[in-house]
Amino acid sequence: MTPLIRLDDLTVAYDRHPAVHHVSGAFAPGSLTAIAGPNGAGKSTLLKAIMGELRPAEGRVEHRLGRAEFGYLPQAAEIDRRFPISVIDTVMLGAWKSRGAFGRVAPADVKRAGEALAAVGLDGFGRRHVGSLSAGQFQRVLFARLLLQDAGVILLDEPFTAIDARTTRDLLDIVSRWHGEGRTVIAVLHDFELVRTHFPQTLLLARELVGWGPTGDVMSSANLMKARAMAERWDEDAEACSPAEAPAA
Numbered sequence: 655m656t657p658l659i660r661l662d663d664l665t666v667a668y669d670r671h672p673a674v675h676h677v678s679g680a681f682a683p684g685s686l687t688a689i690a691g692p693n694g695a696g697k698s699t700l701l702k703a704i705m706g707e708l709r710p711a712e713g714r715v716e717h718r719l720g721r722a723e724f725g726y727l728p729q730a731a732e733i734d735r736r737f738p739i740s741v742i743d744t745v746m747l748g749a750w751k752s753r754g755a756f757g758r759v760a761p762a763d764v765k766r767a768g769e770a771l772a773a774v775g776l777d778g779f780g781r782r783h784v785g786s787l788s789a790g791q792f793q794r795v796l797f798a799r800l801l802l803q804d805a806g807v808i809l810l811d812e813p814f815t816a817i818d819a820r821t822t823r824d825l826l827d828i829v830s831r832w833h834g835e836g837r838t839v840i841a842v843l844h845d846f847e848l849v850r851t852h853f854p855q856t857l858l859l860a861r862e863l864v865g866w867g868p869t870g871d872v873m874s875s876a877n878l879m880k881a882r883a884m885a886e887r888w889d890e891d892a893e894a895c896s897p898a899e900a901p902a903a
């Protein structure tokens with residue numbers, strides 16, 4: 655099968671210090687993949703590089719997708735909820751693909767936004783200010799926004815962190831539905847049990863690739879120990895990356 659997204663010797667760096675180092679592999683269309691690895695492994699950086707928010711220092715991210723084909727749920731810590739915006743308007747932001755960034759709001763979009771809120775269990779919350787929601791309710795709002803966006807590739811950065819079991823279950827149902835609809839879903843996750851039970855593919859990252867393939871193979875004790883050992887060796891003040899450091903193919 656032709657890959658949907660291919661990573662070719664991808665290195666992504668901040669101030670020339672690599673956070674993702676020489677990663678190669680491919681996401682198949684319609685695949686459901688967890689990105690796992692220790693803190694600081696480069697997982698969020700990799701998501702941002704996949705959707706083009708960060709440019710590679712070396713190597714490439716290859717695909718034929720436009721920006722609108724990517725739906726993205728950032729880490730909760732990256733979102734400022736003090737911005738004075740209602741729940742329904744936040745969900746409506748997901749409709750920008752169909753109406754353009756400054757386009758008029760169509761009644762059909764309002765209806766779809768209401769349906770998306772109902773689908774995530776927040777019927778009647780539309781007029782609430784996002785700052786007044788609990789963390790779990792706000793995560794549901796962000797999923798409703800993704801439902802409205804209707805993207806072919808969905809990137810989720812720690813979608814279930816600080817979320818209770820019931821909300822996690824409800825949001826996992828939505829992830830399963832997206833997978834069933836043939837969308838490609840890539841999620842950064844810390845809960846290994848959840849990875850093993852719900853994600854058929856795993857990309858295990860410790861700046862460099864530890865493993866990428868069927869979850870049962872990749873999440874072996876040997877690989878998890880290897881990832882931890884690699885993380886313990888990281889030197890935050892290491893020299894900037896040079897092409898000569900690339901591992902042999």
Ligand SMILES: Nc1ncnc2c1ncn2[C@@H]1O[C@H](COP(=O)(O)OP(=O)(O)OP(=O)(O)O)[C@@H](O)[C@H]1O
Pocket residue numbers: 668673691692693694695696697698699700
């Ligand atoms: N904007 C930035 N500027 C400089 N360095 C950054 C920036 N963002 C991330 N980094 C560094 O890049 C490395 C990878 O960070 P990243 O957030 O991608 O890791 P992660 O695997 O998602 O971590 P976590 O599990 O803790 O969320 C870390 O050393 C981090 O400090």
